[in-house]
Structure formats: C-alpha cells, structure tokens
Amino acid sequence: GAVVSQHPSWVICKSGTSVKIECRSLDFQATTMFWYRQFPKQSLMLMATSNEGSKATYEQGVEKDKFLINHASLTLSTLTVTSAHPEDSSFYICSVSDRILIHYEQYFGPGTRLTVT
Amino acid sequence: GQSLEQPSEVTAVEGAIVQINCTYQTSGFYGLSWYQQHDGGAPTFLSYNALDGLEETGRFSSFLSRSDSYGYLLLQELQMKDSASYFCGWMDSSYKLIFGSGTRLLVRP
Numbered sequence: 001g002a003v004v005s006q007h008p009s010w011v012i013c014k015s016g017t018s019v020k021i022e023c024r025s026l027d028f029q030a031t032t033m034f035w036y037r038q039f040p041k042q043s044l045m046l047m048a049t050s051n052e053g054s055k056a057t058y059e060q061g062v063e064k065d066k067f068l069i070n071h072a073s074l075t076l077s078t079l080t081v082t083s084a085h086p087e088d089s090s091f092y093i094c095s096v097s098d099r100i101l102i103h104y105e106q107y108f109g110p111g112t113r114l115t116v117t
Numbered sequence: 118g119q120s121l122e123q124p125s126e127v128t129a130v131e132g133a134i135v136q137i138n139c140t141y142q143t144s145g146f147y148g149l150s151w152y153q154q155h156d157g158g159a160p161t162f163l164s165y166n167a168l169d170g171l172e173e174t175g176r177f178s179s180f181l182s183r184s185d186s187y188g189y190l191l192l193q194e195l196q197m198k199d200s201a202s203y204f205c206g207w208m209d210s211s212y213k214l215i216f217g218s219g220t221r222l223l224v225r226p
Contacts, residue, residue: 001162034214043204043219044160049211093159097212104148104167106214108159 002096003027006109013084013116020080021112023094029074030096034106035067038091050077084116119143121205121217128223129195137190137220139205149181149188150206150214160204164190192222200224 003026013019023033031052036044048069049057056069068080081088091113095106121141129135139149148167152160164172166181166188178191192199205217 032212036216041221044216046213046215049213095160095214104150104165104208104212105162106150106160106212108161110159111157 001105002030002098002107004094004096004107004109006092006094006112008112009110010113011115013114015085015116016083018080018082019084019114020078021092021094021114023077023079023096023109025075025096028096028098030077030098031074032097033071033077034095034097035069035077035079036093036095038093038111040091044093047079081114084114086116089114089116119207119215121207121215123203123205123217123220125218126221126223128225131195131197131224131226133195134191134193135195135222137192137203137205137222139188139190139217141186141188141205141207141217143186143207143209143215145209146183147208147210149179150208151177151179151190152204152206152216153201154204155201163203165208195224197224197226 005024007022033050035047038044047062050069050071052071058064071077093111095108097106150165151163154160164179171180176193181188202219202221204219206214
C-alpha cells in the first residue's frame, strides 16, 4: 500500500496565528488527497478533497477561507489553519487513494495533533 | 445528507467472536468500507463491500445488504491487540469516504 507522511506530527501555537500542515505521498503520485479532522473520542470528519492543480472541494460547514488547502504537486498537499483558535485544536489526518489500482482503499497519514493556546 | 450509525462501544472476551453493525442512510451509495484505528494512530483499511454478501479476509469478515442499508464487521478469534475503534465508511462515486460514528471495541482477557 501507499506510504503517507505528515509534518509536523504535533504543533502548539498561539491563538490568532496560522499553522501549515504538510501531507506527502511517498511512493506514488496522488491526484487526490483528503483531509480529515478528529476530535477526541469522535469519528473522523471529512473536511475537504484536495485535487492536484485545482481548487479543493470543501464539505458543507467547513470554512474554506479558514482552512486553506493547496495541492501543488502529485506528492504534496498542505492544509493551513488560518487565525487558529482553541476550538481548532484537533487531530488532522490526510489520506490518499490509488484510484487506478485499488480505488476503494484509502491510505492515511499518521496525523498532526494541533493544540491552540 | 448521509449518516452511518454504529454502536458506540462493544466489549468481548479474548478468543470470542464479535459483530459490529453499521446502518446507513445515504444517497449515491457506492460501497461500504471498514477501518481500524488504535488510539492516537492512523486508520487502517480492513475490508470493503461493493456488492451484497460476505467478504472474508483472515480473521475479519464484512457483510453488506444494500436492500436493508446495513452492514457489519465480524471479528473472529479476538486478540487483545484488536482493542481499537472501528469505523464503517460510505464511499460515493468520487471515492470520497464518509465515516460512521465509530465503535470502540474492548477485548478483555
């Protein structure tokens, strides 16, 4: 399966600052990546679908101006949490899928734990 | 909208068999997936059903009934390491994955 990395694995920032999280597909070219958010003891909530070379598609209720997604290459997607607030503290996870070979399986990164103070 | 409901918690004994149910209300259904997630870790793929019936992968099996909008994950010969959260997921034609509410499985000795 695909190997996905995320950086950083954890970050603490002050309220009002912006934080960038990177998601990399290490061993294949991912035209599509997905971003999820997970609060403690809750399910993963899909935030957006990141498409290489085009604008991301956001799920209903997710503020696109607050969660900026850039998918500049086939191996890298970034999520920037702008003007972060304590309620943005969460576990952010990205995933990729190999649509050609095994379209139904998504491979997840290890996640980034964001704490906003 | 889409919703996938699962029991919040299940407890079973090591060596036993446990079934985790998932009922869904979705539009444009394409398939049902199952993922395992240990605390603090990344979800890992377990199984996928596009058609009605049972899919078996080692100790794990998954079942789907489209007419009943229902599926389940069956775990056999439970081991302590199976203690984790299990999520069913609805996939649409764009391969977008929406997760269910999740079930925490606790395996006791």
